[in-house]
Amino acid sequence: MGLHEDLTAIVPDGVLSSREELIPYSRDASHFQGKLPVAVVLPRTTEQVSRVLKYCNDHSIRVVARGGGTSLTGASIAVDNAVVMSLLRMDSVLSISVEDRCAEVEAGVRIDSLNLKLSKLGQLFPPDPGSSIAATVGGIINTNAGGLHCVRYGTTKDWILGLEAVLMDGSVLRLGNRTLKSRIGYDLTSLIVGSEGTLAVVTRAFLKIVSKPEEVGRVLAFFMDIESLGRAVAAIKASGIEPLTAEYMDRMTMDAVESTGTFKFEVRAPYVLLLDVDGPGEAIGRRLAAASAMLSENGATGVVSTRDRDEMERLYTARKGAYSSLLKLRKSERDAVVIGDIVVPPSSLPAVLRRIGELVSADGVRVALFGHIGDGNIHANIFVDFSDSAETGRVERFHTHLAETALEHGGSVSAEHGIGIEKIGLLRMEYSSRHSEKALDIMKSMKSLFDPKGLLNPGKVFD
Amino acid sequence: MSSTEQRLLEEAGRCINCGFCEAVCPTLPSSGYNSSRGARGRVMLGREMLDSAARGEGISQFADSFFSCLDCYACLQVCPAGVNAGRVSHMARELITGRGEGVPQLARLMERMIMRYHSIVPLGRRASAWAKGLNIPAAGETLLYTGQMYQLMSYSSAMTSFLHGRGKGISRTIVGSVLRLPWLMRLAPLLNDREIEEEMGNSLRNIATMLDREGVKFCYMGESEPYPGTLMHDLGFASSMKEYASFVAGEFRKRGARRVITVDPHTHDLLKNTYPQLVEGFDFEVVHYTELLDPESFSRGSDDVSFHEPCHMTRRFDDFSAPARLLGRVAEVKLPDSSGRKTHCCGGPDELLYPGIAGGVSRARMKQLREAGGRLTVTACPVCLLNLGREGEAMDISDLLVRRMKPGS
Numbered sequence: 001m002g003l004h005e006d007l008t009a010i011v012p013d014g015v016l017s018s019r020e021e022l023i024p025y026s027r028d029a030s031h032f033q034g035k036l037p038v039a040v041v042l043p044r045t046t047e048q049v050s051r052v053l054k055y056c057n058d059h060s061i062r063v064v065a066r067g068g069g070t071s072l073t074g075a076s077i078a079v080d081n082a083v084v085m086s087l088l089r090m091d092s093v094l095s096i097s098v099e100d101r102c103a104e105v106e107a108g109v110r111i112d113s114l115n116l117k118l119s120k121l122g123q124l125f126p127p128d129p130g131s132s133i134a135a136t137v138g139g140i141i142n143t144n145a146g147g148l149h150c151v152r153y154g155t156t157k158d159w160i161l162g163l164e165a166v167l168m169d170g171s172v173l174r175l176g177n178r179t180l181k182s183r184i185g186y187d188l189t190s191l192i193v194g195s196e197g198t199l200a201v202v203t204r205a206f207l208k209i210v211s212k213p214e215e216v217g218r219v220l221a222f223f224m225d226i227e228s229l230g231r232a233v234a235a236i237k238a239s240g241i242e243p244l245t246a247e248y249m250d251r252m253t254m255d256a257v258e259s260t261g262t263f264k265f266e267v268r269a270p271y272v273l274l275l276d277v278d279g280p281g282e283a284i285g286r287r288l289a290a291a292s293a294m295l296s297e298n299g300a301t302g303v304v305s306t307r308d309r310d311e312m313e314r315l316y317t318a319r320k321g322a323y324s325s326l327l328k329l330r331k332s333e334r335d336a337v338v339i340g341d342i343v344v345p346p347s348s349l350p351a352v353l354r355r356i357g358e359l360v361s362a363d364g365v366r367v368a369l370f371g372h373i374g375d376g377n378i379h380a381n382i383f384v385d386f387s388d389s390a391e392t393g394r395v396e397r398f399h400t401h402l403a404e405t406a407l408e409h410g411g412s413v414s415a416e417h418g419i420g421i422e423k424i425g426l427l428r429m430e431y432s433s434r435h436s437e438k439a440l441d442i443m444k445s446m447k448s449l450f451d452p453k454g455l456l457n458p459g460k461v462f463d
Numbered sequence: 464m465s466s467t468e469q470r471l472l473e474e475a476g477r478c479i480n481c482g483f484c485e486a487v488c489p490t491l492p493s494s495g496y497n498s499s500r501g502a503r504g505r506v507m508l509g510r511e512m513l514d515s516a517a518r519g520e521g522i523s524q525f526a527d528s529f530f531s532c533l534d535c536y537a538c539l540q541v542c543p544a545g546v547n548a549g550r551v552s553h554m555a556r557e558l559i560t561g562r563g564e565g566v567p568q569l570a571r572l573m574e575r576m577i578m579r580y581h582s583i584v585p586l587g588r589r590a591s592a593w594a595k596g597l598n599i600p601a602a603g604e605t606l607l608y609t610g611q612m613y614q615l616m617s618y619s620s621a622m623t624s625f626l627h628g629r630g631k632g633i634s635r636t637i638v639g640s641v642l643r644l645p646w647l648m649r650l651a652p653l654l655n656d657r658e659i660e661e662e663m664g665n666s667l668r669n670i671a672t673m674l675d676r677e678g679v680k681f682c683y684m685g686e687s688e689p690y691p692g693t694l695m696h697d698l699g700f701a702s703s704m705k706e707y708a709s710f711v712a713g714e715f716r717k718r719g720a721r722r723v724i725t726v727d728p729h730t731h732d733l734l735k736n737t738y739p740q741l742v743e744g745f746d747f748e749v750v751h752y753t754e755l756l757d758p759e760s761f762s763r764g765s766d767d768v769s770f771h772e773p774c775h776m777t778r779r780f781d782d783f784s785a786p787a788r789l790l791g792r793v794a795e796v797k798l799p800d801s802s803g804r805k806t807h808c809c810g811g812p813d814e815l816l817y818p819g820i821a822g823g824v825s826r827a828r829m830k831q832l833r834e835a836g837g838r839l840t841v842t843a844c845p846v847c848l849l850n851l852g853r854e855g856e857a858m859d860i861s862d863l864l865v866r867r868m869k870p871g872s
Contacts, residue, residue, distance in 0.1 A: 016497060020524050023511055024504035029481045042496055069503075070482050088496040110486055116800060133541060134486035260545045321543025324481045328544055333476040 003061070007041050007083070010051045014089070016040040025084045027077055028069045029131065031336035031386075032421055034077025037064070037084040044089045046164060046172060046203045053201060054170030056083055062455045063168070065201045067139030068110060070131040072323070072339055073420025075143065075196045079459050087138050090203060093117055102161060102178045103207045107138030114207075124212045126153035129416070130320040138202045144194030146416030148245040148319070151374030153210075155416060157193045164204035165192055168451045178206040191446070196418050197457040199450040213244060213278035217288040218312045221300035222269035226250075226357065226369075228299030229271050230350035233373050235298045236275065237346070241291055244276035246374025247319050253370045253381075256325040263318035267302035273373070274319055322370050326381050329368070334387055338395060338422070340380035340402045344411030349376055355405050356380060363398035377415040400429075407433045419461045427461070467561070467701075468513055471554040475509040478546045484538035488548070489808045490531055493823030499528045500820070502538035502548035509551040512558070522558070523565025529555040530567055531817045533824070534697055535774040535808035556699025567816055569626055570698045578703055581689035581710075582611055584618045584651040591685040593664035597671055603682035606720035607671065607752075610691040610730040613663040613845045620849070621654035623818050662859075663845060669865040670726050670752050676868060679755050681724060689714055691730045696737060697812060708741040715747060722748040724755065728775035728844045736779060753785040753843070753860075758792045761867045766794035768863070769837030771828065771851060772806045773844035786843040786860055793867035799835040807831060811846035821850065829854035 007015045016022060017039050026034045038061070043049045056063050062082035069076055078084050090106035093114060097103075098121055105114060111132040114125055128147035129135050135145065141163070146155045153159070162176025176182050176189035192199055223229040226248075233246050249257070251270045257263055265272060273295070277287045284307065292303045306312060318325070326337055344352045353369075356378070360367050371379040380402055384395040403413040403426045413426040431439050444462055448454070464472070484502035485491055491501030498504035505528050512525045532552035539547040560566050560574075576583050582590070590611050599607070674681060692707045715723060725731040734749045770790055776783050790796050801807040810824030829851050832840045842848050843860040851857040 013495065016499075018524070020508060020511075020528060021497060021499045024498035024501070024507050027480050027507065029479065031479075040498075068482050068486065069480070069498075086496060086498075088492075091492075112486075131481065131483070134482040260543060262543065318543075321481075321483070324479055324483070324543035327477060327479045337479070 003039055006055060007039055007052060010055065011041050011043050011048050014042040014044065014048070016042070025066065025069075025078055025086070028066075028071040028074065030072050030074040030077065030420065030422065031338065032074035032077050034074070035080045035082070037078040037082055040084045040086060042086045042089050046166065049085070049166045049201055049203050050170040050172055052083070052085060053166055053168050057168045057170065057453060057455060060453060060455065062458055063201075064457050065138070065142075065197045067108060067136030067142075068131065068134040070135045070139060071143065071420055072341075072417045073422040075418050075420035075457070075460050076139070077421070079457070085201065087136065087201070087203070094204070096121060096123070096209070098123060100178060101180065101209055103209050104178065104204065105137050105207060106204055107136060107202050109137045111135050111137065111140060118209060119212060122212050123209045125159060125207050125209050127156040127159055130323060132320070137205055137207070141193050141202050141205060142195060142197050143418045144416070146372065146375070146377065148247060148372060150372055150377070150416070151246050152242060152244050157190060159208045160189060160193055160205060161208050162206040163189050163192055163202055165200035165202045167200050168453065168456050173200065176206060180208065194418070196420065196460050198447055198461055199456065201456070215281045215284040215307070216244060216276055216278045216312070217284050217305060217307045218315060219275045219277070219288060219291050219295065219303060219305045220265070220315070221273045221275065221292075221295040222267040222302040223271040223273065223299060224269060224301055226271055226353040227350040229273050230353055230373065232273065232295050232298035232300060233349070234346065236291060236294055237374070239294060241277060241287065241294070243374055244278050245274065246372070247274040247370070248272065248373040249274070249319070249322060249370040250368060252329065252368040253322050253326065256329050256368065257318045257322060259328045260321070260325045262321065262325070263314050266304055269301055273300070274315065323379070323381065326368050330383060332385065334385045335383050336386060338382045338384055338399060339417065340378070340382065340399055341415050341417040342380070342402055342406035342411055342413060343375070343377045343415035344406050344409045346374070346376040348409040348411070349373065352378070352405055352409050352411075356402065359398055359401045359405070363401060364394050365398045367398070376411065403429060421460060424461065424463060467554050467557050468516070471509055471551060471558070472513055474546060474551050474554070475506045477544050478503075478506045479544065480507065481543065483541045483543065484546070484548050487537045487541050487805075489535065489537065489810065489824040489827065490533060490813070490820050492827065493810070493820045494531070500531050505529060505532060505555070506546060506548050506551050509555050512555060516558070521564055522562065525555065526559050526565035526567065529559065530570065530698070531813060531820055533808045533810070533812045535812070536778045537774075537805070537808065540778065540804050553699060557701045560699045561701065569816055572626075573694050573698060573815070574700045574703055577690060577692055577695045578707060583615055583690060583694060584622065586611060586614055586652065586686070588686050589652060589655070589660070590614050590688060591683070593667040594671065594683055594685065597668065599671065599681065599683040601682055601685060602718040603680065604719060605679065605681040605722045605724060606715060606718055607674070607681040607683045607724045607726070608715075608730065609667060609683075609688065609726050610693070611688065612693075612727040612730055613667050614660075615690070616663050616845045616849045617656045617660035618651060618654050619814060620853075621656060622651060623815055625654060626815070627818060659849070666845070666859040666861045667726065669861040673756055673861070673865055673868060674724070674752060677756055677760060679724070682718060682720070684714065684718060691733050693729045693733055694815070696733060705741045708738050712738065712742045712745055712747075720747060722750065725749060725751050727846070728773040729846065732775040732779045751783070751785060753789055756785075756789060756864070758789055760869055761789065761792045761864060762869050764793055764867050766863060767797070767838045768794050768841040769797045769799060769832040769835040769839070770802075771809065771832055771840055771842040771847055771857075772802060773842060773847050774806060774808050776843065777804055777806050789864055790841060790860060793864060794841075797835040797837040799831040801831055809842075809847040809850040811850040814850065822853075825850040826854050
């Protein structure tokens with residue numbers, strides 16, 4: 001039998017093979033154009049995942065696992081001669097235990113869907129990437145995604161108690177546990193988190209959950225310069241206010257958001273800070289007032305606060321869609337947006353942001369800036385027409401300078417989007433700057449232990 | 464490049480594949496998560512189809528992706544770049560039907576029926592049976608236009624089963640004959656479901672009764688009332704639709720109508736938003752019947768309902784709140800998580816061509832409505848009513864409202 005028939009025997013009604021059906025799986029949310037997969041398989045069970053992987057391993061067929069297809073670095077695009085395995089049919093929330101502070105879910109559950117279910121129990125799974133409407137549990141585990149809540153809650157790795165993952169040879173591993181503590185040898189759960197689908201296919205996860213903030217209020221503070229904004233955030237944190245989110249956008253990003261009609265900013269200024277504070281109902285008004293006053297004292301030229309749920313949701317949606325909104329500002333459809341995703345210690349932010357401003361001018365690139373300023377994560381969205389070699393060169397130079405700036409200030413070249421294809425060179429740069437190239441050799445050795453034939457998501461993370 | 468191709472390229476060209484639309488597209492889970500049946504896949508395939516056409520290659524292979532789109536516009540609500548994957552599908556269907564390649568046979572049949580019989584099913588007297596005894600005049604300034612939407616629902620299930628070759632004694636040869644010889648569809652009234660006919664007729668009588676009690680004077684065209692062409696428009700038969708819309712508008716004028724009262728959201732949307740683009744001088748005032756009912760004319764009952772808001776009501780207008788306002792007046796209303804502009808389609812638009820997908824969508828929606836907690840599901844659209852009604856108990860809003868209309872109103 002052929003590949004299609006063999007896969008169909010394992011996953012009846014779950015194999016796509018016509019060109020039209022395969023095309024949507026050749027790309028993800030990044031600017032990379034992947035290859036046409038040889039087939040797409042949509043398993044419903046861990047057993048089917050195991051049998052498909054074993055079959056592909058036995059026949060030396062590459063496999064790219066895919067969740068919501070929201071990677072911004074090309075981590076989930078199809079590679080040459082690969083089967084794409086979509087986990088979207090594995091979309092059950094299997095159990096939620098408030099007492100155990102744990103939810104057991106399948107890999108294809110989307111983050112917003114999960115949080116909708118949790119919210120009815122007053123609970124929250126905190127990782128909150130901008131793509132949470134579409135991103136899946138399996139996807140954010142493999143990316144170790146961050147998002148808007150990181151300033152308070154950290155990244156995905158902090159919320160994974162255990163995993164079920166399938167190796168390329170079909171072995172099913174159950175790692176970690178549903179308990180908050182579990183010391184069972186090497187922490188393979190953490191190893192798989194952030195491995196970008198190169199080690200195993202995650203099928204199920206035990207997630208740590210927390211009580212939802214009782215009340216949330218949102219402050220918009222406008223600034224004339226980015227350094228003042230950075231200092232204001234530092235002042236807020238030093239004061240003991242622990243923001244739930246602390247996001248910023250520059251003028252170009254605000255223009256993009258406004259152009260989509262999602263939100264209209266009341267004040268026209270070069271920068272805006274979006275700050276969420278939370279607390280019990282009786283205290284939230286006081287906390288909002290305190291945060292607003294502190295922002296005014298630290299250089300904000302306008303401060304607006306709200307507790308109106310509709311307005312807060314529109315603003316949050318606008319921020320989450322900022323990257324996609326920027327596409328409206330492309331000069332032509334040929335333009336792509338390369339996203340710099342650096343992170344620095346928050347104390348370095350004013351200096352780093354000033355340096356980025358200098359680099360934008362010096363390198364002659366068109367850049368929109370926004371990011372999770374509360375945790376030091378800056379997204380520099382660089383417009384580029386790849387058919388223009390001079391512009392491509394300028395953008396590559398700027399991207400490298402951006403990464404160097406992060407490293408000079410004790411930061412990293414990749415905060416939360418992962419390495420994928422896009423940042424393979426930058427990853428090398430970071431370990432090289434730390435004189436730790438050996439770390440990459442160890443990672444490659446680990447990869448060969450999990451996947452000796454190198455068939456799982458090849459060409460991602462490493463060359 | 465034609466203007467439709469140009470507009471399709473512009474709409475699809477703004478997409479960056481973020482996948483937000485795919486997460487809310489009802490046909491994606493219902494098709495088993497086949498991305499070519501989801502919003503993001505459709506936008507990608509829209510670009511591919513244009514490339515294929517530019518290379519002089521065929522485009523029929525793309526048809527299923529676009530014809531399976533519900534046009535519900537859920538995608539547009541979440542797209543940060545404002546891309547409307549529903550419009551991409553619509554324009555793609557127009558290109559496919561324009562080129563005549565890959566048009567589903569059932570779609571062609573519907574076009575022929577509408578152009579020849581001014582309806583999907585030649586209903587004859589059955590179209591106006593609901594109005595018997597109501598003595599509604601046949602002409603006047605204000606026209607009650609049912610568009611046959613409620614009346615056609617009693618044929619929908621059996622006709623879909625028949626045309627898909629399901630059912631005892633229905634062979635491919637018989638179905639093939641109907642597809643080749645559309646006049647055989649004149650036998651379609653044999654597929655009538657009497658129970659649904661009775662139910663839908665009651666809803667229309669309720670609407671007429673309430674308008675009458677509000678003092679609204681109106682006329683009705685009776686069995687010669689033409690179908691508005693909704694399905695033909697949705698399927699992308701642009702040139703036929705333009706011609707047909709002019710015919711319908713002409714029929715309105717013949718009755719001396721200046722104002723048209725619609726009873727379902729599909730017709731309301733079509734007459735308000737599409738007809739003015741298709742028919743020169745389309746200057747009729749179009750109102751939905753719920754906009755003519757005074758909330759003060761109704762009293763509160765003890766009903767506890769989950770309200771399914773039709774897509775064409777909440778997403779095609781900035782503010783179309785009359786049905787919700789009236790319902791809130793008479794009953795305790797519970798809204799599912801997906802409500803307002805984020806409502807979830809009932810699956811109805813896919814019923815004829817992709818009944819499997821339609822069934823999956825309506826099951827998913829009914830589950831949401833049950834979880835909302837109302838003892839009964841209420842909607843304001845005959846298509847939604849029929850599709851949700853297959854999954855559980857559902858009621859038309861008019862049936863509830865008429866019970867709560869104050870005496871003397």
